[in-house]
Amino acid sequence: MRDLAWDGYRNARDLGGLPTPLSDGGMTIFGRIARGPRRELLTATGWQDAHRWGLAAVVDLRCEYEIGVRDGDPAIEPDAMPAVQFVHAPTEDQDDPEFREVCFPILDSPEYWHHNWRILPDLVLVSFEAIAAAPSGVLVHCSAGRDRTGMISALLLANAGVGPAEVAADYAESVRAMAGVPTHSPTGDRQASWGDDEVSGWLLKTMPIVEDIAADVDNAFAMIGASSVLRARLREQLTAAHLRQPNAGSGDIRC
Template structure:
């Protein structure tokens, strides 16, 4: 994994460089898909950094009410977004009473992922289809870049044949990155600052869920109704070359 140093941005990484037997190079391709937190964190210089990386598309996994600048965010000119296609593709409907009752207590954990697939598979499917149809390089983000983005990243990497241990390590990197951030979203209640040891202890029973997601991605895709064409398109985004037969 490669950390992306975009000004004002944290917890941002390129999904290239992960080990996979599906690529002749042995790793996923860089410059195709990046993951990160809410794009409103980017400064004007950060948008320039993103463009230098090759930013062409943004897939925003947040609910509509979460989108937009808040107090303390940087003022960005409309010109900063010229040529960048932004698609809002929320993975969840928080107004759904069953979803909220089931998932609200565990939204900061991969424990809710399977409930999301069960209760709102059409939304997760739509997000994956939006990524498959995007122009690389694509930034996939939610608010913290940890949970919704972590779920989608695990499925993308699992579909690309990435070692599940590496996928779990990527999720752990995001949890550690955001554990030291007091306020993830402007106007929200401050988060508890946790030490690295506390984070590792919290993740003890969470990382196996991420590992399992990457291991059985194709089963999850079956549940979601992901077409063969979409699976192939997502794989091509992360695989530079298919191995010769």
């Protein structure tokens, strides 16, 4: 039920349906936040699928140079796309010297996540502010929908009370979904050539990292500089039966 069958768009999942003691129903709520890869992979039918899901906003975590149609992407007529709010909220500054030195060798691993919010906390904060301010029915995506989207999704889920093992399992689903799949990204992705053996070995190493991050979510948000009001708003998006309208306390979008 969590997998989203949007045409042309593999590795798309609803963040609803995961166990949490913070929701009256005992599960994160469907239809609030989805995760996925680059939106240019959606076909016209896929956009309509997303519209039926309730898509109202897209928060794009990519760098500016990554955005746009590439060879192999479906051709979409402008009138085929539903009216959606687009927010560009990159989590990375790839010109930052420390980020390049520390993170570039491990950009396809959750090892880099805590370095991202340590080195560039303001950028990661803006991403969360954008999600908090978005209308219900928001798609969060990067390129493969695995690493940057994985980082943001892991913290969203942990903040909503989802246990570390379930958070890590959600990350693992994206690794499996994108292994052996070209993402039409301008940068290389070694996982695009992986088979089952490489994936299994990788997850043995990386799932414990994700679990540790999820278990220490309070420290992560403290380093990012997220206020209690922002965290509450993010938590409500996945746990509250009825959402309040975003307000100034949720944080301005600086994109």
